[in-house]
Amino acid sequence: MLRRSRLSLLTRSFLVGGLGPLALLIALALHGAAHAQAFLSSAVTAAGAVVQTGQARTELVAHAPQGIAPGQTFWAGLRITHAKDWHTYWKNPGDSGLPTELRWTLPPGIQAGDIAWPAPKKFAIGASDPLINYGYEDTVLLPVPLTVSKDFQVAPGQNDLTLQLQASWLICRSECIPEEGRYTLRIPLRGATSLDAQAFEAARRAHPRDVAAGESHIQIEGDHLKLTVADLPQRLRGQKLDAFPETVDVLNPSAPWTQAWQGPLWTATLPLSAQRSASPVVLPVVLTLAQGSGSGSAHRNASEGWRVELPVRGAWPAAAAPVTLSPALQEALDAKAASTRSAANVTSLTFGAALALALLGGLILNLMPCVLPILAIKVLGFAQHAQDRRTLRLSGLAYTVGVLLSFLALGLALLGLRSAGESLGWGFQLQSPVMVAALAALFTVIALNLAGLFEFGQMAPGRLATLQARHPMLDAALTGVLAVIVASPCTAPFMGAALGLAATQPAAQALAIFGALGLGLALPYLAATFIPAVARLLPRPGAWMLTLRRVLAFPMLLTVVWLVWVLGHQSGVDGAATLLVLLVLLAALVWVLTLQGRARIMLCVVLLAVGGWFGATFGPSMFSDAASVAESQTRDDAGWQTWSPAREQALLAQGRAVFVDYTAAWCVTCQVNKRTTLNDAQVLKAFAARDVVLLRADWTRRDPAIGAALAALGRSGVPVYVLHRPARPEPRAPLVLSELLSPGEVQRALDTL
Structure with a gap:
């Protein structure tokens, strides 16, 4: 039989292997913590719910300064920050384009109104005979009033309200790209939500002011409409205006037109569209100061406008068939629809089905090659406690807790970074060469420990070295952390659909799916600790454990080889070679720390100096783009x-x-x-x-x-x-x-x- 001190060396190696991954997971979670609170806090953060593309950053924001109460109205809206030279469209897009659409999923008793469209501006597309479109550039907020019914009731213990939005928009420069986003935002039921008060106030000012019809009207004159508008502000007299009809397919936006002031009346003659498909009795029109005219020239998005509903006089000429989309735009929309249909198998999953798939995927994850080295170590740890049923069960529970907390930390980091607009997925941490190099160093140290080159107690303070003996369950939990670190690059069957759904769900449901995945990974070992028949199959502790411990160093070294190979794909062969040299220097430093006397200090100084020089000189090659x-x-x-x-x-x-x-x-x-x-x-x-x-x-x-x-x-x-x-x-x-x-x-x- 091995003495207790010999056997404790094995479990101390678990502690060495666990502290590093735990620190890495915590760093990942903290990196996205500011944005992750948008998912986990009952208060609205500045980030809200964000979707980032190469052309725009879109964000769901809310404004409820009096909280949420029956009979009241509060506001929510989609804020679009366009990249330079890109624009989206107004409710009437003009010659081409599509308006932004918002589809809400709201709690019972909450009703969404129409978009309070800000006044648009005109965009000329093309040098000769340009098309004229109506829309927005830079930053625009599309606010929507949300009305709370008088019989709205709050569930016991409910402190916040969840808003869900599915938005789609067409964003154009010289080319057009259909885009969409799904958003979830939680706002407190009590207390003010007013972080974006200035944005909503600016949107209110940009919303066109209603002008009474009075003497205003439209007269049909052949293939033209003559607009007469009265009661406009006196300061507009003599100014050139832009006119935006709200009804599509009535006027020709790109055809020339004329306007004039006749005292307090503004008149304009606008050509009808050759493809006109509507014959309204009343035509709402939004008027703004023309671009380059008056105070409006200082603003790229119109800062104010006036809306008047003009009754139409005369008989409309015969209407044409509705105009169809251009072939290029139709092709882009068809491609987007195909992508949406391809995701239907995932989005149609019920939450319960996603949990079941995640649990099954986690079970199968135990069989993936990247997980096997850690699982062998865990089996060895179970064998150590095979004759102590209570300790065995506590170890299994602690291991499960470590796995679950690690999966939840990874899920939190993924959701938080995605809410910040990052495009990330499962295994995202290994997309960073820094993380790959750090893991390679960690597993090198673990391999050296398993091989017997050093023992943790030789280099750690006495109190820390005895931590495992005082807290053995912490050691088991950290082994679970290490298992998740190694398992995260793998995707087992059934995991893809569940993780895909998790990325689109509110935080609570998403983290539940990650938790089910972790439970699946830990379930075989948790079951083994509570089933006596399995425990009886484990061999008694003995000298074979020390031999097996050294054997396990080689799978760890193979893991290091794999990580170096990954870095080679990321940064090229020079980066991989640099990492190998640094790992050799790290191994030499670990060995030197086991020595005694002055040689230890001198060799440490030499190795640190050589490693520092080599890292400063050649280290950047590990992080270059290959x-x-x-x-x-x-x-x-x-x-x-x-x-x-x-x-x-x-x-x-x-x-x-x-x-x-x-x-x-x-x-x-x-x-x-x-x-x-x-x-x-x-x-x-x-x-x-x-x-x-x-x-x-x-x-x-x-x-x-x-x-x-x-x-x-x-x-x-x-x-x-x-x-x-x-x-x-x-x-x-x-x-x-x-x-x-x-x-x-x-x-x-x-x-x-």
Whole structure:
């Protein structure tokens, strides 16, 4: 039998392996904490609910200075901050475009009104014979009044109100991109919500003021309308105005028109649209100071406007059929609709089904290769306590707590960073070369400890060295933290759909899905500690444990090899070589710290000096961008091309079938699928026979375009495999394959072409 002091060395290694990952998880959570409070706090934070694209930052905000009370009205709205030269559209977009749409999901007793549209401005698209569109640039808030019914009731213990919004908009420069976002915002029922009071006040001032019709009217004169408007503010007299009809497809926005002042009356003659499809009895028109005229020239978005409902006199000429969208815009909208349909399988999941899938995915995660080294260590720890049932059960519970808290910390960090507009998914922490290098150093130290090069008590203060003996359950919990760190790059079957849904849910439901995933990972060991038959199968502690401990150092070193390989994909071969040298210096430093006397101090100083010089000189190579290297590797890999949204859309527009492999070097499942299926000669032959273009989207380093594409597919991590099929005769939704791929599944997917 081993003496107690010999056996405690094994569990001390757990403590060394746990403290580092715990610190990493805490750092991740704190990095997004300011934004994560938008999910977890009952008060509104400045971030609100945010969706970030390359063209705009959109945010759901609210204004309830008196709180939420029956019979009152408060405000919520979508704030759009456009990138330079991009614009979105007013309720009547003009010659082309689409208005922004807001679809609310509100608690019973809350009713949303219409958008209180701010006064728009005109955009000229094209140099000669330009199109004229109506809309907004820079920053605009689209406010909506929310009315609380008089019989509105609050559930016992309810302190806040949850607003959910599904928004869609078309954003254009010289090209147009349909975009959409889902938002969740919680505001307190009691107390003021007024962080965005200035924005709502500016939107109120920008909303056109109603002008009584009085003598104002419209006279139909052939193919023109003559507007006569009275009772406008006196300060507008003599100023040039812009006119925006609220009813679409009545006037021709890009045709020339005239205007004049006749004393207090403003008159204008505007041409009818050749494609006019409406013949209103009353035509609401918004008037603003023309751009470049008066005080309005200082503002890129119109700062004030006047709205008048003009009765129409005379008979309308015959109307034409409604105008259709341009082919390019229609194609973009069809592609967006196809992406939305492809995500239907995920978004249609019930919350209960998502929890079940997460639990099952966590169970299967125990079988993934990236988790096996840590699980072997855990089994060894169980064997140590096999004859002590109480300690065994407490150890299993502590391990489960460590796993659950770690998954919740990762979920909190992911949700918080996403709320800040980051495009992230499962395994996001390994997209950072800094994190990869830190994990490689951590696992190197763990491997050296398991191999017996040093013991924790040799270098730690006595009080810390005996921490495991005083708190063995903390040691078991930290082992759970380490298991999650190693498991996070893997995506097991059934996990993809559950994590994709979690990314779109409010915080409570999303974190529940992450918790179910953690419970699935810990469940086999939790069950083993409470089932006597399993405990009896564990061998008695003995000398074999010390031997097995040293054997486990080698899987840890293989994990280090894998992490260095991941860094090589991120930063190139020079970065990987630099990391290897630093790991050797780290191993030498650990060994030197076990020595005694002056040699220890002198060698430490030398190694620290050499390591500092080497890190300062060559360290930046570990964090350089190796995108060109990765692209050349992808291009030369059995006919695969580098994925981009433009390349995918161009191929689909040509009627080509496209297979996209969303992958990452840190995703172990991705590498297994690549070797067993995607590089299989018969699979590649089948792709070639059906003229399928192969695209590889490498997410090893963070890429917002890939993150957005995965979100459109209802996924939050890799691997994801998608077959885009030509439209014959109608558009077909992309076919999303399973996470664990097989040649047979690929062949069956190709048979649908």
